[in-house]
Structure formats: C-alpha cells, structure tokens
C-alpha cells in the first residue's frame with residue numbers, strides 16, 4: 001500500500017544543464033521500495049502544474065545503517081521537471097509510493113545485463129544494488145547523447161558493475177546507439193562456449209530503444225524486462241491514461257495500465273504500437 | 274458530532290462525498306488507500322454492455338489548473354464488472370453507483386435491467402454526457418427529447434435510483450435537468466467534462482490522439498458551480514455537483530450553490546488520500562458555523578442585496 005509523504009528536499013545536485021538528482025526525506029517509501037518501482041511526485045501545493053509525475057526511485061539513501069530517503073534522477077523537459085530542477089534544500093515535494101510492479105531479479109549463475117538510454121538510467125541503481133547483493137554478475141550498457149550526459153559511472157564501477165558505454169556523438173565510449181554493443185555481445189554470448197549464457201536483459205529508456213532491445217533479446221534467446229514511461233495521471237490505476245498494448249494469445253493486443261500492470265513488463269509481452 | 278448524511282431520492286449516503294466516474298477506476302484500485310465504506314458512494318468507471326478498448330494514447334494532457342482526457346471509455350463491460358468487481362465492492366461495504374453508457378436507448382435499458390438484478394448496486398448514473406466517443410451517450414445528452422426518452426425508458430425497468438449525468442456542453446443546462454425530472458429521474462449529476470483541445474505548436478499536432486477531449490479539474494470549477502446553481506433552481510430533485518473540487522472549501526461552495534452531494538474526480542488523481550482531509554474540513558466548518566446537519570447547508574446561498582458593513586479601526 002502506497003503512502004503519501006510530504007518529503008523535505010535534503011539536497012539538489014545538478015549534474016548538467018538539464019539533469020539533476022533530488023534527495024528527498026521519504027524514509028517510509030525508501031524503506032519499502034523494490035527495484036523498478038516508482039513514485040508520483042508533485043513539487044508545491046498549487047493547481048498549476050496540477051498532476052503528479054511518475055519517477056523511478058533512483059537511489060535509496062542510507063545513513064548509519066538507517067534508511068534516510070531516496071533520490072530521483074530528473075531531466076528538465078516540462079513544467080514539473082523544470083520546477084524540480086530548481087528546488088532547494090528544505091523545499092517540500094509530495095511523494096506518493098512505492099507504486100507499480102518491480103523487476104524480477106536473477107540469481108547466479110545467470111547474469112544481468114542492464115540497458116539504459118539517457119534518463120532511463122534511473123531504475124538501475126537500485127536494481128544493481130539488489131543484483132550485487134545476490135552475487136549476480138551485472139553489466140550496464142549505457143547510452144546517451146554525449147559523454148557529458150553519462151552519469152554515475154564511478155558509482156556503478158565501484159560496485160563491481162561492468163560498464164559498456166556509447167554516445168551518439170562519439171565523445172565517450174562507442175559512437176552510436178547502445179543497441180550496437182548490446183547486439184555484438186549477445187551474438188558473442190550466443191555462439192561462444194561462455195560459461196554463463198543464461199542472461200536476462202533489463203532495459204529502460206525511450207520506447208523505440210526498448211522495442212529494439214526486446215527484439216534483440218528475443219532474437220538471441222534471452223529473457224528481457226523493460227520499464228516503460230507512459231504519460232500517467234494518477235499512478236494508482238484510476239484514470240486509464242497510461243495504457244500500453246500487450247499481446248493476447250489470439251495474436252491481437254489489448255491495453256493494460258502501465259502503472260499497475262507495469263511499469264516493468266516482459267519485453268515479449270508488449271505489442272509495441 | 275454533526276450529521277453528514279444526505280439523501281439522494283430513496284438512497285441515504287453516509288456523507289456527501291462521491292468518487293466521480295472514470296476517476297476512481299472500479300473502486301477496488303483504491304481500496305488500499307481509502308476505506309471504501311467511508312465514502313458517500315463510489316461511482317464506477319463508465320460501463321457498456323461489452324468490453325471496450327478505448328482510444329490509443331496519448332489519452333490525457335495537462336492544461337492550466339486542469340487536464341484534458343480522451344480515454345474513450347476503455348472498460349471491461351457490465352458482465353465482467355458484476356463478476357469480478359462487485360463482489361469485492363460488496364465485501365468492502367461500498368455504496369455503488371454504476372455509471373452506464375450506451376450507443377442506443379435499448380442498451381441503456383438492458384444495462385439497467387442487468388444491474389437491477391445484481392446484488393450490491395445502489396443507484397444508476399446515466400452517462401449521457403461523455404464528450405469523447407462518437408456513438409451514443411452525448412447525442413442523448415445534447416437533446417432534450419433524447420434526455421427525456423432515455424431517462425423514462427430506464428425509469429420503467431428499474432427500482433434503483435436513476436441519476437442522469439448532464440453535459441455542460443449545452444446552452445441551457447437547467448432545461449436538461451427539468452427534462453430529467455419530468456422523465457422520473459431521482460436526481461441529476463453535473464458536470465461532465467467540457468469539450469476542449471490542446472495543440473503542440475512545435476509539431477502542430479493535437480496533444481490527444483482523439484484530437485479533442487474533456488476538460489476537468491480546478492479550471493472548470495466556477496462554471497460548474499454556476500451550472501449547479503441554475504439546475505438547483507430549476508428542479509426539486511437533488512442535484513449532485515462536481516467539477517474541479519479539490520478541498521473542503523470547494524465542496525462547501527457546491528453545497529451552498531445547491532448541490533445535495535458532490536463528486537471528486539481529477540483531485541483524487543493528485544491526492545488519493547483527499548477524502549478524509551475534505552471530510553474533516555467539512556466537519557470543522559459545520560462546527561464553526563454551528564450547523565447540525567450538512568444537509569442544512571444545501572442551497573443556502575444568500576443573494577439578498579448586501580448591506581455595507583465595516584468595522585472602524
């Protein structure tokens with residue numbers, strides 16, 4: 001059951017001219033959240049902007065062994081992310097959660113490959129921590145427009161996550177889409193006598209990327225789970241605005257609410273419209 | 274302790290707060306956040322006889338202090354509702370008002386028949402006002418004869434309270450309240466959403482896949498209050514008011530304008546815990562103004578010419 005917390009901003013760290021990380025004192029939510037779940041967030045109390053916006057929980061903050069709060073990774077694109085870019089310590093942000101279905105983790109000897117595009121990095125910090133705690137070998141394929149928009153690389157590396165980077169302008173890692181190195185490694189894992197060919201792919205980012213990743217995973221016989229980001233009104237299943245088409249047995253598809261049936265879906269279940 | 278109960282025809286509600294159709298799922302989605310038995314009533318999402326897929330996304334877009342929606346009445350249909358949702362709603366002791374939609378008069382009649390036989394249904398709200406689908410519904414709600422016909426046809430086949438839900442997209446909403454009353458409605462509810470649209474100027478594309486949608490939220494409240502006021506003066510049956518309610522103060526405004534009960538829609542998306550906060554606010558007000566029953570507030574707007582008053586400083 002979700003709770004609504006009037007969360008105090010602990011700090012607002014700007015990562016670039018568009019990206020920031022907001023730390024919120026919401027221990028009730030942070031203590032309960034599972035990797036892949038989200039919160040519905042509203043800065044301020046006014047009616048404009050009116051609706052909350054969904055955010056993956058980025059990190060769970062701990063201090064002296066106690067859960068202190070959570071962070072959100074935000075990219076400034078609209079009214080709410082614009083306000084969140086400018087919050088300062090002590091401001092209050094309403095935070096409703098945890099919401100949605102989490103990722104289904106994998107245990108060794110299976111490996112986890114996480115694929116992030118841009119702000120789609122958000123669910124992978126908590127996922128990585130849970131995977132590492134199980135001893136699951138984890139790789140992060142991470143693509144962005146440029147090297148200046150690849151964040152938290154040390155954070156992931158220091159936890160033993162292997163990084164495979166790509167940028168559209170080639171300023172860091174491989175030039176081009178993140179699916180290029182992903183496919184190369186999937187092909188290699190499929191053909192070689194690699195000890196662990198049981199790989200589960202997790203993806204979050206723009207929907208065309210999620211579609212491509214799901215198809216690649218299927219092509220090489222791997223399971224995939226993707227976290228989708230649809231326009232949401234309530235996050236609770238009340239409004240039916242965040243629907244996404246899911247395949248039926250009969251070959252057609254039907255809409256399900258991504259807030260309560262997702263935001264994490266098996267890549268093979270989505271019909272992609 | 275003040276008496277919060279209100280009367281909608283033969284139906285007594287524990288308090289005047291109802292969850293608006295389409296803004297509370299089928300009710301069960303919110304059972305983890307709200308004790309459903311503490312609401313005046315839960316109005317179901319609009320139900321057709323058959324399941325419907327609804328419109329493709331984008332289905333909503335935010336506008337100043339409001340939102341547009343064109344969900345297109347995605348829904349599981351009445352039979353699955355009765356089989357899958359009603360048992361849990363009964364168990365949770367919710368007061369269930371079912372919002373029904375049809376493309377033809379016969380569909381409304383059949384829905385009313387089916388639901389009259391179902392255990393745990395307390396009233397029918399006739400959705401003759403959804404602006405988002407071409408077939409049916411709104412064509413009844415935009416014609417006085419259509420409204421009269423559908424209400425009287427449903428009236429003939431059910432013992433349940435019948436509550437036509439009126440559209441604000443007409444010139445004189447009070448005449449639709451009158452037509453409903455003459456046809457035997459137990460109450461009317463209003464407003465449904467205002468037909469509206471929004472365009473992305475960069476791409477020159479409509480922001481909703483359906484091009485147009487219904488405007489709800491605080492932006493519409495003053496118009497909704499005016500329409501409730503007009504309807505209340507035109508009919509003797511109770512008026513259920515809604516449109517942009519987001520606080521106890523907003524509820525009180527509707528009650529004073531003449532609403533016997535109210536519905537909260539969009540504001541529940543923003544705060545699913547709004548219900549107890551609003552109820553507490555109403556209790557405080559009743560105490561502060563020494564009003565024993567919330568029903569005593571209904572229609573108490575004072576439009577007498579004001580005396581000039583001042584206090585010397």
Ligand SMILES: Cc1cc2nc3c(=O)[nH]c(=O)nc-3n(C[C@H](O)[C@H](O)[C@H](O)COP(=O)(O)O)c2cc1C
Pocket residue numbers: 239293294295296318319320342344346372400403438464465466488489490491493515516517518536537538539540
């Ligand atoms: C997402 C959404 C879905 C709705 N679905 C229905 C519906 O199925 N049937 C109906 O009669 N009204 C529907 N409405 C209208 C609301 O019940 C209500 O009349 C309107 O939103 C005004 O109230 P509000 O400003 O409190 O939201 C819907 C409104 C919204 C925002």
